Amino acid sequence: MPRTKQRTPELRDHVLSVALALLEHSGIGGFTARGLAREAQTSPPAIYELFGDKCGLVREVFFAGFRLLHTHLQEVELSEDPRADLIRLTDAYRGFIRANRELAEVMFSRPFADFAPGPSELEAGSSVRMLIVDRVECCIEAGVLRGEATDIAHVLVALTQGLAMAENARRLGSTEASIERRWELAVNSTLDGMS
Numbered sequence: 001m002p003r004t005k006q007r008t009p010e011l012r013d014h015v016l017s018v019a020l021a022l023l024e025h026s027g028i029g030g031f032t033a034r035g036l037a038r039e040a041q042t043s044p045p046a047i048y049e050l051f052g053d054k055c056g057l058v059r060e061v062f063f064a065g066f067r068l069l070h071t072h073l074q075e076v077e078l079s080e081d082p083r084a085d086l087i088r089l090t091d092a093y094r095g096f097i098r099a100n101r102e103l104a105e106v107m108f109s110r111p112f113a114d115f116a117p118g119p120s121e122l123e124a125g126s127s128v129r130m131l132i133v134d135r136v137e138c139c140i141e142a143g144v145l146r147g148e149a150t151d152i153a154h155v156l157v158a159l160t161q162g163l164a165m166a167e168n169a170r171r172l173g174s175t176e177a178s179i180e181r182r183w184e185l186a187v188n189s190t191l192d193g194m195s
Contacts, residue, residue: 012050015040019061023102028111031102033057058106058115065100065107066124072096073131082138083145083191089135090160090187097164104168108161129153145194152194159190 018040023031033054037044051057076092078085097104105111107125132153139145145152163186166172173179 007046007049011042011046015042015047015050016060016064019057020064020103023061023106024100027102028105053114054112055114058112059121061103061106062115062117062121063124065103066128068100068103069093069096069107070127070131073128078138082135082142086135086139086156086191087187089132090156093157093160094164094167094183097161098168101168104165108165129157132157145191147194155190156187159186 015036019031019036022036022039026035033044033047036057037047040047047057051060073089073092073096076085076089097108110117129150133149136145136149136152136156140147140149140152163172163183167179167183172182
């Protein structure tokens, strides 16, 4: 009688879910195959069989991060004011990075030396980029912004990621008021410059 397959898609999904939680509560330094196996109640060989190696595991965490970010940004409702919608979208992006500090490090800072994003990893962010490009296009169509939508979207993404990572590292200010003031200044000045 053949053995029951133990490395199932359900186990893979479970391990990936546990990996995201482990990353958040143990940080980059505590993100090990042995620790993940313990938390997921499986074995290190099972982790390697499911993901190939640690790089494969980090790659799947990277992809999961962009799926979560896309879902989070899709929840931002549209209104009659496309500029306000775009600002709310950057606020939601910021909120995701603040709420998922360690995951954001994996997605945007590449803290694992053995993981170098290739073309498929870089494509993972395309659904997020397209969502932002669509919102920028709404602003252009309404006459609120001028320029090429993809260029503007790239600028806003870079601005949002940079400011949010600086905020997470406590380099954006020492008080909530100063941090909020700098966010407002950066986002509004950028949008005003494209009006």
